[in-house]
Amino acid sequence: RLCGHAHPLPGLALDTPAVVPVPACLLREVASPALASVLGLLLQRLADGHHPRRCPHVGDPLAAWAAHGLRLCARMPAVVLGLGLVVIPFIPASNLFFLVGTTVGERLLYPCTVGWIALVAAIGARSGRGGRRACGAMAMAAAVSLLGVYSWNSSVRMRHWRSTGELFETDALHWSRSVKVMHSKASELQARDDLEGALTHYLKSLEIFDDQAITDYCIARILINLGRYQEAYTRFDKILTGHGIGFHDGNDFLWMTDLGYLLVQMNTNEQGAHYLNEGLRRMPYSCYGWNALGVSHLRRSQIEQAVEALMTGVECDAQSASLWSNLAVAYAVGGAGPQAAEALQRAVAIDPTRPAVAHNVRVLGGRGFPGEQPQVDLFIPLPGGAETQSS
Numbered sequence: 001r002l003c004g005h006a007h008p009l010p011g012l013a014l015d016t017p018a019v020v021p022v023p024a025c026l027l028r029e030v031a032s033p034a035l036a037s038v039l040g041l042l043l044q045r046l047a048d049g050h051h052p053r054r055c056p057h058v059g060d061p062l063a064a065w066a067a068h069g070l071r072l073c074a075r076m077p078a079v080v081l082g083l084g085l086v087v088i089p090f091i092p093a094s095n096l097f098f099l100v101g102t103t104v105g106e107r108l109l110y111p112c113t114v115g116w117i118a119l120v121a122a123i124g125a126r127s128g129r130g131g132r133r134a135c136g137a138m139a140m141a142a143a144v145s146l147l148g149v150y151s152w153n154s155s156v157r158m159r160h161w162r163s164t165g166e167l168f169e170t171d172a173l174h175w176s177r178s179v180k181v182m183h184s185k186a187s188e189l190q191a192r193d194d195l196e197g198a199l200t201h202y203l204k205s206l207e208i209f210d211d212q213a214i215t216d217y218c219i220a221r222i223l224i225n226l227g228r229y230q231e232a233y234t235r236f237d238k239i240l241t242g243h244g245i246g247f248h249d250g251n252d253f254l255w256m257t258d259l260g261y262l263l264v265q266m267n268t269n270e271q272g273a274h275y276l277n278e279g280l281r282r283m284p285y286s287c288y289g290w291n292a293l294g295v296s297h298l299r300r301s302q303i304e305q306a307v308e309a310l311m312t313g314v315e316c317d318a319q320s321a322s323l324w325s326n327l328a329v330a331y332a333v334g335g336a337g338p339q340a341a342e343a344l345q346r347a348v349a350i351d352p353t354r355p356a357v358a359h360n361v362r363v364l365g366g367r368g369f370p371g372e373q374p375q376v377d378l379f380i381p382l383p384g385g386a387e388t389q390s391s
Helices: 024-029 033-047 059-075 077-093 101-127 133-160 164-174 179-191 195-208 213-225 229-241 253-265 269-282 287-299 303-316 321-333 337-350 355-364
Strands: 378-381 387-390
Touching: 077 101, 101 133, 133 164, 164 179, 179 195, 179 213, 195 213, 213 229, 213 253, 229 253, 253 269, 253 287, 253 378, 269 287, 287 303, 287 321, 287 378, 303 321, 321 337, 321 355, 337 355
Parallel strands: none
Antiparallel strands: 378 387
């Protein structure tokens, strides 16, 4: 029954398929003429062609339900809007049905916050209407209490931002099942050259979600710094066969340059030069990359290319003893004695105690053992700025 009218309506035969008219009393309950028109068209389409005996009263409950929803929307638009903003974005952000990733998930929580604000404000505003002073007072007290809790939590959280160490330590303590938190804590430890601690937290991040190319790269870089080259190569192989999550056109030079360095370190010089060239083409300010590229050319007797790469390297970092020492070796192998002596003097002036520099001073100075060859020197910086070395 719609607004007191029995169905079938007066004057409508039971065996006549016809359009069910929408009572005016129903349309008056709808918020706007536009919505009333939509509801009327909906009910007309639903009733059109249906025999009343086969589908009795089909429009009654549907129309009543639709009218109630429209009336609710018209009477409490802020409540409906707030609920929609809370519920709808939260479904994908929860990752219950499909994965959306950290970046998208965080941004989906912004409208949830806006919806909660709208919902609280709407409920508070409605509670103070119609002479409900008691309800209004209770709502005001609840709102003030909520504001106090939020203010306290905000103050506590802002204190965590006094240092990155305190911030990430607190996050790791309370959100140990968060991929991003574990990765961020590991990055903070890696920046302080705590490689073992960083490695532990990177591995914890992968235990939560394993398909993270950027985390695997950070682990590979630590393993290179620790001299565990075969394990590092296994990580790069995982990156190359995975989905590349965390890498894009702006940072893919990282894994290319480091993989090239690693391959040269493992004496796979041709393949290493390929990745180094790709990485340095994207980011030419990786000084250790130019050094490794020069070493790969030296090992393949490509002296001219080696000198060119090492010269670019010393332009990138004129205070690297390794680059000057390798340049001296390249000049010496190419028969350019004066240039070799000058480059070696620059290396000695920077760091005479570096093993490769001391060795080359002795060998290139004619004081080496019979058949003793000069050494090339590979280095890769630690996050804190110090160099790890391997000849």
